Amino acid sequence: MYIPTTVLTTGKDAEVAYAEITANASITATTEGTANTVVTAPAIIADGTSAYVIQFYARGIIADTALDRTLDVLLYQDGASIGFMQHASTLVAGKANEFPGQGWRRIVPTIGSHTYSIRAFVSAGTGTIVASTGVIGGTEPAFIRITKAT
Numbered sequence: 001m002y003i004p005t006t007v008l009t010t011g012k013d014a015e016v017a018y019a020e021i022t023a024n025a026s027i028t029a030t031t032e033g034t035a036n037t038v039v040t041a042p043a044i045i046a047d048g049t050s051a052y053v054i055q056f057y058a059r060g061i062i063a064d065t066a067l068d069r070t071l072d073v074l075l076y077q078d079g080a081s082i083g084f085m086q087h088a089s090t091l092v093a094g095k096a097n098e099f100p101g102q103g104w105r106r107i108v109p110t111i112g113s114h115t116y117s118i119r120a121f122v123s124a125g126t127g128t129i130v131a132s133t134g135v136i137g138g139t140e141p142a143f144i145r146i147t148k149a150t
Contacts, residue, residue: 014148016052017041017116020141022134027071027120027127032081035074035119038129041144048111051149056085056118058101058142064125067093071127075105076117082107085118088127101129101142106149118144 019041029036044052054075063071073086085103090096120129131142 015145016148017044017146018143020143021129021131022141024131025120025129025142027122027129029119029121030124031121032072032074035076035081035121038073038118038120039142039144040115040117041146043113043115044109044146045113046109046111049108051106051108053147053149054105054107054116055145055147056101056103056143057145058129058131059139060098060128060130061086061088061101061120062096062098062128062130063088063090064122064127065090065094065096066125067091068123069125069127070123071120072122073101073103073118073120073129075103076119077107077109078114081119098130116144116146 019039021039025038027036063069069090071088074081075085088099132139134140
């Protein structure tokens with residue numbers, strides 16, 4: 001996966017908001033309406049016509065170890081779910097399956113201030129969004145990143 005090392009401030013692909021977590025997020029909520037917040041981006045001010053790309057990344061997402069357990073990652077706008085970003089399920093009982101946590105969504109928000117967050121819920125048990133500080137030999141942070149689209 002491409003993760004830029006420089007931040008553009010104008011034009012196409014300009015980063016307008018970014019936030020990260022540097023420790024695993026434990027997911028215990030069991031419904032979309034009560035999903036646990038993983039990471040929230042700073043608010044953006046939309047003009048009602050510009051498109052944005054919202055990106056989520058985590059090295060891994062892990063559902064509970066019981067067979068057929070699931071973990072779903074969602075994108076929220078202003079506290080309301082606007083769609084799924086990623087899904088993980090336990091394929092073999094007793095074995096934690098780690099799936100890459102990646103998702104992108106292109107949107108044109110209505111005019112005004114909007115706050116985007118990544119949230120997650122499990123079917124039962126406890127799931128994990130994998131994140132760390134990015135030290136040598138360790139896992140990188142999980143993040144939400146918002147850029148202007150063309």
